[in-house]
Each structure stands twice: as structure tokens, then as C-alpha cells.
Amino acid sequence: MMTRLVRLLSALRRLWSPARAERELNEEMLAYLDLLAAEYESAGVPPDEARRRARLSVGGIESVKESVRDVRAGAMVEQLVSDLRYALRTLRRTPAFAVAVVLTLGFGIGVNTSVFTVLNAVLLAPLPYERPEELVDIGHRLRAGTAMEGTAIGISSAERGLWREAAALFQGAEVSRRGVPLAWRERDVDLSVGALTAGLPALLGIEPQVGRMFTAQEVEMRAPVLVISDALWARAFDRELNVVGLDLTLAGSKLTVIGVMPASFRYGPGGSGSVDAWVGFQDGRDPSAGTTSVFRLRTGLTLVAAQPLAEETARRIQDVHPPSEPWTPVLYPIDSERSAMRENQGTAFMLLLLATTAVLLAACANIANLFSARNAGRRHELAVRAALGATRLRLARLMLIEGIVVSILGGVIALLFASWTIDVVVALMPTRLSAGLFSVSAPDMNWRVLTYTALLTAVVATLSALWPAVRGSGITLRPALADGSAVAGVSRERRHLSATLQTIQVVLALVLVTAAGLFGTSLFRMLTVDPGFDPQGLMTLSIELPAGPYAKADAQHLAASDALRVVRSVPGVQLAALGNSPPSTLSGRFVRSGAKDATGSLAIRYADDAYFTTTRVPLRAGRWFGPDDTSTSMPVAIIDDAAAAALFPSESPIGQRFKYSPYVPELTIIGVVGAVAASDFNTGSRRFGMYLAKSQAASRFHTFVIRTDGDEAVVLRSVRTALETWEPGIKVSRAAAVAQQYEELGTFAAPRLVLALVGLFAAMALATAAVGVYGMLAYAVGQRAREIGVRLALGSSTRGIRRLVVTDALKPVSVGLIVGASSRSDSGPESRMTHARRACCLIQSVNVDSEWEPDARAMTAVTTSASVVSSS
Amino acid sequence: MDLLQGTLDLLILRAVSTGQLHGLGISRRIHQMTSGTFDVKPGSLFPAVYRLEEQGWLTSTWGESENKRRAKFYAITAAGRRQLQQEVKTWARLAAAMAQALES
Numbered sequence: 001m002m003t004r005l006v007r008l009l010s011a012l013r014r015l016w017s018p019a020r021a022e023r024e025l026n027e028e029m030l031a032y033l034d035l036l037a038a039e040y041e042s043a044g045v046p047p048d049e050a051r052r053r054a055r056l057s058v059g060g061i062e063s064v065k066e067s068v069r070d071v072r073a074g075a076m077v078e079q080l081v082s083d084l085r086y087a088l089r090t091l092r093r094t095p096a097f098a099v100a101v102v103l104t105l106g107f108g109i110g111v112n113t114s115v116f117t118v119l120n121a122v123l124l125a126p127l128p129y130e131r132p133e134e135l136v137d138i139g140h141r142l143r144a145g146t147a148m149e150g151t152a153i154g155i156s157s158a159e160r161g162l163w164r165e166a167a168a169l170f171q172g173a174e175v176s177r178r179g180v181p182l183a184w185r186e187r188d189v190d191l192s193v194g195a196l197t198a199g200l201p202a203l204l205g206i207e208p209q210v211g212r213m214f215t216a217q218e219v220e221m222r223a224p225v226l227v228i229s230d231a232l233w234a235r236a237f238d239r240e241l242n243v244v245g246l247d248l249t250l251a252g253s254k255l256t257v258i259g260v261m262p263a264s265f266r267y268g269p270g271g272s273g274s275v276d277a278w279v280g281f282q283d284g285r286d287p288s289a290g291t292t293s294v295f296r297l298r299t300g301l302t303l304v305a306a307q308p309l310a311e312e313t314a315r316r317i318q319d320v321h322p323p324s325e326p327w328t329p330v331l332y333p334i335d336s337e338r339s340a341m342r343e344n345q346g347t348a349f350m351l352l353l354l355a356t357t358a359v360l361l362a363a364c365a366n367i368a369n370l371f372s373a374r375n376a377g378r379r380h381e382l383a384v385r386a387a388l389g390a391t392r393l394r395l396a397r398l399m400l401i402e403g404i405v406v407s408i409l410g411g412v413i414a415l416l417f418a419s420w421t422i423d424v425v426v427a428l429m430p431t432r433l434s435a436g437l438f439s440v441s442a443p444d445m446n447w448r449v450l451t452y453t454a455l456l457t458a459v460v461a462t463l464s465a466l467w468p469a470v471r472g473s474g475i476t477l478r479p480a481l482a483d484g485s486a487v488a489g490v491s492r493e494r495r496h497l498s499a500t501l502q503t504i505q506v507v508l509a510l511v512l513v514t515a516a517g518l519f520g521t522s523l524f525r526m527l528t529v530d531p532g533f534d535p536q537g538l539m540t541l542s543i544e545l546p547a548g549p550y551a552k553a554d555a556q557h558l559a560a561s562d563a564l565r566v567v568r569s570v571p572g573v574q575l576a577a578l579g580n581s582p583p584s585t586l587s588g589r590f591v592r593s594g595a596k597d598a599t600g601s602l603a604i605r606y607a608d609d610a611y612f613t614t615t616r617v618p619l620r621a622g623r624w625f626g627p628d629d630t631s632t633s634m635p636v637a638i639i640d641d642a643a644a645a646a647l648f649p650s651e652s653p654i655g656q657r658f659k660y661s662p663y664v665p666e667l668t669i670i671g672v673v674g675a676v677a678a679s680d681f682n683t684g685s686r687r688f689g690m691y692l693a694k695s696q697a698a699s700r701f702h703t704f705v706i707r708t709d710g711d712e713a714v715v716l717r718s719v720r721t722a723l724e725t726w727e728p729g730i731k732v733s734r735a736a737a738v739a740q741q742y743e744e745l746g747t748f749a750a751p752r753l754v755l756a757l758v759g760l761f762a763a764m765a766l767a768t769a770a771v772g773v774y775g776m777l778a779y780a781v782g783q784r785a786r787e788i789g790v791r792l793a794l795g796s797s798t799r800g801i802r803r804l805v806v807t808d809a810l811k812p813v814s815v816g817l818i819v820g821a822s823s824r825s826d827s828g829p830e831s832r833m834t835h836a837r838r839a840c841c842l843i844q845s846v847n848v849d850s851e852w853e854p855d856a857r858a859m860t861a862v863t864t865s866a867s868v869v870s871s872s
Numbered sequence: 873m874d875l876l877q878g879t880l881d882l883l884i885l886r887a888v889s890t891g892q893l894h895g896l897g898i899s900r901r902i903h904q905m906t907s908g909t910f911d912v913k914p915g916s917l918f919p920a921v922y923r924l925e926e927q928g929w930l931t932s933t934w935g936e937s938e939n940k941r942r943a944k945f946y947a948i949t950a951a952g953r954r955q956l957q958q959e960v961k962t963w964a965r966l967a968a969a970m971a972q973a974l975e976s
Contacts, residue, residue: 024944028895031943032914036898038939064914071919072926815899 006432023070029061064390064871070391079394080401087402097374101367101406106413107764113418113445114425114455115353120452121443127335128264130205134171134297135334138310140327144338155766157284158316160293166313169306171296174200175283178290179275181733186251188235192274193226193250195281201261203296211244211259219280226255230263232276232698248277255279261441294334303331358454359764362504362696364463367406370774371468373397396469403465411457418453419445499812506816513766532640532676533582535614537574537708538738539716540581546702546729553631555696560694560702564608566726570718572710575612578694580703582676583741588660588690590647600647602660606703607638608694612673614705620644622654622671629693636693637667640675643688660690667692702821705738777809880912880920882963883950885929885956892947894937895921921946929955 033054040050089286091098126132140152164173179192198216214225237243246257314329422443550556585605589598609625620641627634644653657666676689708715716735788801887901899912924930929952937943
């Protein structure tokens with residue numbers, strides 16, 4: 001205890017005034033020398049000789065001092081501080097090297113961090129509720145065990161009431177309804193307004209961050225109150241606290257804001273689709289369309305253990321409410337959407353993470369190479385330090401600390417870089433995609449991300465500094481002190497290792513550059529591809545007729561043609577027709593008449609007789625819909641030429657019959673038109689276009705396609721006004737230019753994002769490869785300075801030396817280029833040409849950058865050696 | 873002759889147990905005590921002395937040497953004395969055991 005205190009005090013004292021401890025140590029050594037010399041003198045040795053002998057006998061004062069420093073208390077800390085200071089000084093002395101290394105590591109770690117941040121938010125972050133594993137929804141499994149097995153999601157409110165009473169199973173059950181757009185009069189925009197039962201937040205274990213939640217009484221009395229989302233609070237109210245108490249006019253009724261939900265509640269309890277505000281939901285009285293139940297299992301009850309209890313309850317429920325078809329209950333975790341996403345996209349994310357890790361590892365190897373190259377240039381300095389008593393461990397630690405310092409700086413850069421990239425990536429994402437991906441958690445740099453980055457930085461520090469430290473610290477004093485460069489040059493296996501590394505890097509870089517090029521080409525093709533219709537000046541708009549006067553099919557058909565006449569009469573409208581906007585389709589499965597199974601997926605659109613001339617979709621065979629196709633005539637359909645080629649490879653499709661759903665009558669194909677690009681043509685899912693006659697399907701909902709040569713926004717506004725004047729009861733929605741719809745659907749945004757990412761990786765890999773070639777070359781030239789000098793002295797020309805160095809460097813690079821270029825086996829001759837051109841660019845960029853500097857070094861070596869030769 | 877690990881500390885403590893000594897003095901005293909068998913070089917002496925001081929078994933003061941040179945003198949502390957007794961006992965047991973082992 002006592003001794004420990006003494007040690008601590010002496011350590012503190014020395015840390016407090018290191019200079020004094022050093023001075024005393026020095027004086028003690030000198031005293032020892034003096035006393036020893038005095039001893040020799042008294043034995044009759046002359047003074048000078050006595051001092052010489054004393055020095056010889058001590059055998060290196062500095063070395064003695066160094067070993068004393070090693071045993072002193074706090075020696076570790078003391079040396080660490082001095083090593084740190086020394087490392088920073090060394091790095092400051094070579095700013096270009098330091099900046100290059102720190103930036104390389106920063107980008108490498110940064111890209112990893114960004115990918116991990118997204119992965120964390122999408123796949124790893126738990127639902128931000130209390131014990132989310134207890135939260136479930138109930139579905140009905142029908143016809144279990146048969147080929148017609150299916151599951152119905154969503155239960156009636158009466159049934160929910162019965163489930164709620166099963167106290168052995170659930171702690172509570174609440175309901176939310178998804179958002180519906182309501183016009184917000186004060187701001188002239190739509191708000192997506194959902195509904196909640198009063199107890200839902202408490203069931204999830206959250207509460208409003210500002211204000212309060214509405215009470216069950218308020219919901220019961222239909223009090224005009226609502227709570228808003230964090231996103232709306234930020235977007236429309238700048239997070240002002242006085243938003244509580246504010247009145248909003250939504251769809252004509254005045255509602256008072258009483259609270260703001262936390263950010264974690266942005267998208268409802270488990271599903272996606274952003275909701276801006278919530279009103280009260282009366283279970284049992286409000287319509288149940290679009291509702292989701294949330295049950296909380298009793299604490300400690302697992303899904304498996306709950307299943308038999310649920311089945312028992314289900315039997316009781318079916319006794320009370322005999323169903324049209326018997327069912328068994330299914331309990332879903334409300335996080336199941338994300339589980340599906342984990343399965344679908346988990347692998348993709350992992351691959352992305354692996355790819356970025358590979359780039360980072362290559363970067364580490366390079367930096368190790370760079371450090372080695374630099375340590376080679378410092379052999380003399382290191383040898384001097386070793387001669388002054390620095391142990392091998394000490395030297396290794398010194399170099400290790402340099403590696404750690406740059407890695408930590410790199411880690412800091414990485415965090416800055418990652419927070420910036422995430423903003424950019426999220427901004428590049430189409431809103432629908434980002435809302436889906438980040439429905440649970442926004443991509444934040446939370447503790448998990450920070451831990452990951454810290455760990456990564458530690459690994460990087462070890463990888464990039466350990467090897468050079470071990471190698472560089474093992475110094476043989478005499479040759480190093482004698483001339484500072486080895487005669488024999490670099491060892492064979494070391495050169496092999498370096499060269500292999502280089503080849504791999506060049507291959508990696510080339511593959512990524514090629515991938516970026518291919519993505520770019522296909523994106524360009526996609527953007528310039530004929531979409532199958534003419535999007536220029538094409539707009540769309542939907543209406544919903546009021547239920548009262550338009551309940552009957554006849555009235556609906558009549559209203560549709562009246563509305564179309566109104567639209568056509570608006571100034572600026574060239575052409576107008578009834579039918580779906582090209583990107584918005586319904587899904588169906590093609591089952592040929594008489595066949596049992598579906599042979600293709602269908603993208604279904606409604607169209608009238610003027611639809612194809614308005615959208616400019618060409619007719620290939622048969623006829624368009626006509627005035628004779630009515631609700632009483634034979635049901636007809638038109639397919640596109642892709643469908644005709646795939647589904648009727650050897651016969652004419654005209655007159656053939658099929659079904660797109662088991663619940664509809666058979667349709668007869670009357671025509672074939674050109675294929676229109678679907679919104680999802682980049683996803684790889686292949687759906688064939690099919691058109692139904694609008695005149696054969698009565699509905700209160702109608703969509704128009706409208707062509708103009710004027711200003712789209714102006715014409716859309718006039719059309720809207722004209723329709724509202726014609727029938728004040730209608731609701732107009734989804735008015736937009738068709739091209740803009742494609743944009744919003746993210747048809748092109750997703751590939752653009754991928755292109756940006758792949759491009760970034762390619763640039764990084766290229767930079768890494770360049771750094772690698774540079775590092776190896778610099779090292780090799782440093783090691784061979786003497787050999788080069790000898791060659792020059794023996795009459796080699798400057799050009800010859802340059803050729804020697806460049807040829808050596810080009811070998812691994814060219815092997816890499818050949819391997820990398822052949823990595824795409826299916827490329828045709830012209831695309832191989834593109835490869836060749838890209839490869840040339842790569843050679844130039846890598847070699848011009850990296851070889852200039854080592855060449856300069858070779859020439860310096862030359863002059864130095866030449867002067868040595870001439871002077872001797 | 874090379875010193876056994878740990879015996880240097882014992883010898884240093886023994887050397888200063890009869891009065892304070894400077895670095896060279898300790899070296900000379902050990903030389904004399906062992907009849908010239910051990911010659912402790914400064915490279916091993918000083919790290920050991922510093923370590924013993926850190927342990928609290930030695931204290932140091934700056935004083936004047938026999939030929940008027942300012943030098944650092946080391947003296948044994950009470951804890952050092954206890955440690956010395958302890959180590960002497962251990963050593964005696966070890967030496968007896970070794971002797972017995974080698975005789976039989």
C-alpha cells in the first residue's frame with residue numbers, strides 16, 4: 001500500500017516536472033563518470049586517459065539512462081506521451097504523406113460507416129417501443145392444409161373485443177387507421193390524417209413529446225382535437241412549442257392540436273406510409289377500412305406458447321360468431337414487415353458491407369506499404385535511436401503509435417464524411433423508397449454506429465501499423481548506420497507479396513470501374529429509351545364522383561362521358577381520354593382459357609377508345625376499343641406486343657380468351673398495341689401490359705390522360721376548376737404530369753443511386769490502387785537507391801533506369817488489367833473495346849500519378865551516389 | 873560472473889545496509905563484499921537502484937563525495953531493512969536446499 005503510494009507520488013512528480021528528473025539523472029551519470037575517473041587517476045593514470053577509460057567502462061551513458069527511464073514508475077505513460085509528441089512531429093514534417101494517409105483511411109472507414117448506418121437503421125434497430133417482441137396482430141388462416149390455403153389479415157371490431165377479453169393472452173389491444181389525405185385549408189396542401197384509439201401510445205409505451213394524448217372520453221365525445229407527427233411539427237411549425245392549442249381546418253372542420261408524437265412514431269405502429277396527424281378512433285363505430293390492430297402479449301408469453309391459447313380463444317369466438325368459413329388464428333409480430341425486408345435485402349446490404357470492407361482492407365495494406373516505404377527512408381534515424389539505447393519494443397511502439405494517430409484522425413474524418421454521405425444518399429433516394437426503408441428508424445449515427453466505427457478504426461490501426469512496426473523495428477545496426485540503404489535491395493518474397501497485392505487491387509479497381517461504366521450505360525439507355533408512349537405534355541388527373549347521385553352504373557357511365565367532354569372543352573387541352581396513367585397499373589395473372597395455371601404476370605390499365613391516340617401508343621394488330629364495347633357486349637381486352645410475343649409465341653392472339661382473376665368473366669383479345677414501360681422496369685420483375693375497356697367497367701372513380709402543348713401546370717389547374725364547376729360534389733386528386741409521376745415513383749432514382757454508390761466505390765478503389773502502386777514503387781526505389789547508383793556509375797542512362805523502374809511496376813498492374821478486363825465474360829467485341837479504353841485510362845491515371853515522384857527519388861539517388869563515386 | 877535474477881537487489885540492499893553510498897560506491901562495495909566475484913556495471917546497477925527506490929526500500933539524497941564531488945547517495949529505509957531480512961532468510965533456505973541437492 002505504502003510502496004504503491006510512493007511509486008504513484010514519484011510518478012506524478014516526474015510527470016509534473018519531467019525536466020528536473022532528467023537533469024538529476026544526467027547529473028548522477030556525470031557524477032558516476034567523474035568518480036570513476038578520479039579512481040583511475042588516484043591509481044596513477046593520467047587525467048585524459050582516466051576519463052577515456054571511465055567512459056569505456058560505462059559503455060554508453062545514453063543507453064544507461066534509457067534503461068533507467070524504462071524502469072521508472074509511470075514510464076509507460078511518460079513514453080507514450082513522448083512517443084505521441086514525436087509521432088505528431090514526424091507527421092507534421094511530412095504533411096503530404098500524412099494528409100494522403102489520413103484521407104485514404106477517412107474515406108475507407110467513412111464509406112463503411114455510412115453503409116453500416118443505413119444497415120443499422122433498416123435491419124438492426126429494434127422498433128422504438130417498449131418490449132416490441134410482445135406486439136402482435138391477428139390474422140385468419142383459411143382452408144389450412146389445402147391447396148387453397150390463405151391468410152386474411154385484419155379482424156372486425158366485434159372480434160377484436162372478444163380477443164381483448166382473453167386476459168390470459170393479451171394485456172391490451174388498440175387500433176390505428178392509416179392516413180387519408182385531407183385538405184388543410186390554412187396551408188392549401190393535403191395532410192395525411194390517421195386515427196388512433198386513445199390507449200395506443202400507452203400500449204406501445206410511448207407518450208407525446210409535447211402536450212398530451214387525447215383521452216378516451218374525448219374520443220367518445222368526438223372532441224375536435226388531434227395530435228400531430230414530429231415530421232409535420234418540424235416541417236410546418238418549425239418545432240414551435242406554441243403549436244399546442246393551434247386550430248387547423250381539415251376538410252372543412254376545425255381541429256385543435258393538443259400534442260406532438262415522438263419522432264419514433266412517425267409512421268404508425270409497424271407499417272409504413274407517413275402520417276402527419278391522428279384523430280381519435282372509436283372502435284366499433286368508425287368504419288374499419290384501413291385499420292390495423294396492435295395486441296400486446298402478456299409479459300413472458302412467447303408466440304409459440306401463445307398459439308394454443310389463441311386457438312382455444314378462436315374456437316370460442318367462432319362459437320359466438322359462426323363464420324362463413326372456419327379459420328385458425330395466426331399471430332404476427334408487428335415487426336414482420338421488416339423481417340421480410342431483412343430476408344430480401346439483408347444479403348444485398350451484407351454484400352455491400354463486404355465490398356466496402358474489402359476496399360478498406362486494401363487501403364490498410366496500402367498504408368502498411370506506405371509506412372514501410374517511409375520507414376525504409378528512416379532507417380538511419382531508427383538506427384541512431386537504437387544505438388542510443390531504444391529497445392526494439394520501443395521502436396515498434398513508436399511506429400505503432402504513428403499508425404494509431406493517423407487511424408484516429410482517419411476515424412474522425414470518417415465520421416464527418418459518413419454524416420455527409422448519408423444526407424446525400426437519403427436526398428438522392430426517392431421519398432417512397434426512403435419512407436419504406438426508414439419506417440422504423442431514421443439513419444442516425446447512434447451509439448451502435450459510433451461503436452462500429454471505433455472498432456473498425458482500431459482494426460485498421462492494427463492492420464496498417466503492426467506489420468511495418470514489426471518489420472521496421474528489427475534493425476541491424478552496422479549496415480544501417482554505415483550507409484542507410486541495403487545493398488541487396490528488396491527480398492524476393494516481399495516483392496512477390498507486394499506485387500500480388502497490387503494485382504488484386506488493380507483487378508478490384510477495374511471491376512468496379514467497369515461496373516460503374518455498365519451502370520452508367522444502362523441508365524443512359526433507360527433514360528433515353530422509348531417509353532412506348534409520348535410523355536411530352538401528357539398529364540393525368542383522377543376524380544371521385546359523389547355517392548348519392550352516381551350510385552348506379554348507368555349514371556356513372558354517363559357522368560364519365562360528360563366529364564370527358566368538360567375536360568376536352570378546356571382551352572389548352574389537345575386530346576383527352578379516360579384511362580390509367582401509364583405508370584399506375586393494377587396487377588393480375590394471365591390464365592389462358594382452359595389452362596389451369598397462370599403463365600404470366602399482368603400490369604393492367606383501363607382505357608377508352610381515345611386512350612391510345614392520346615398517349616400515342618401504336619396499334620400493332622386488331623383494333624382499339626370502340627363505341628360497341630359496352631357493359632352488355634362481350635368483355636374484351638387489348639394486350640401489348642411483349643405479351644403477344646411471350647404468351648402466344650406461335651399463333652395470333654386476336655380472338656384468344658383468358659382470365660386475369662378467378663372472379664371475372666373470360667376476356668377476348670381484340671387488339672395488340674406497343675408495349676409501355678412500366679414503373680418497375682428496373683426491378684427485373686417482368687409484367688406484360690393488358691388493357692381493359694373503361695366502358696365495360698362502371699365506377700365512381702375515373703382517371704383522365706390529357707395531352708397539351710401549353711403549360712402543364714396551368715392547364716391542369718383549369719381542368720380542375722372546370723370539373724369542380726361542372727359537379728361541385730366531386731373530389732379531384734392525383735393531378736400531375738406523367739413524366740413527374742415516373743420521377744416520384746423512383747423509376748430512375750434508384751438506379752441513379754446505385755450508379756452514384758458504385759461510382760464512388762470505383763473512384764475509391766482506383767485511388768487505393770494508385771496509392772498502392774505508389775507505395776510499392778517508392779519503397780522499391782528507396783531500397784534500390786544504391787543499386788541504381790551503381791548502375792548509373794557503370795554507364796546506365798537516366799532513361800534506362802526509368803525504364804527499369806517503370807517496367808517492374810507495370811508487371812503487377814498489367815496482370816491486374818488483364819484479369820480485371822476479362823472479368824466480364826459475356827461482353828461482346830465492342831464492349832471489349834470499351835474495356836480496353838477504360839483500361840488504358842486506368843494505366844495512365846495510376847502510373848502517371850504514382851511514378852513521377854519515385855522517379856524523382858531515383859534521380860536524387862543517382863546524384864547522391866554519383867557524388868559518392870566521384871569523391872572516392 | 874553473471875548475477876542470478878533477483879540477487880542483485882539483495883546485494884544492493886545489503887551494500888547500503890551499513891551506511892549510505894553513491895552509485896559507484898554501491899558497485900565497489902558489492903565488489904568488495906563478494907571478493908571481486910561480481911562487478912556490477914552501471915547499465916544494470918542504476919535501473920535496479922531506481923527500481924528499489926520506487927519500491928520505497930531506498931531513499932536518495934544529494935550530498936558530497938569523499939573528493940568533494942556532488943553525488944546522489946542512497947540509504948536503506950525501514951521497509952528496505954524488513955525486505956532485506958526477508959530476502960536473507962529466503963536466500964539462506966534456498967542456498968541450504970541447493971547445497972543439499974548438489975551434495976547428495
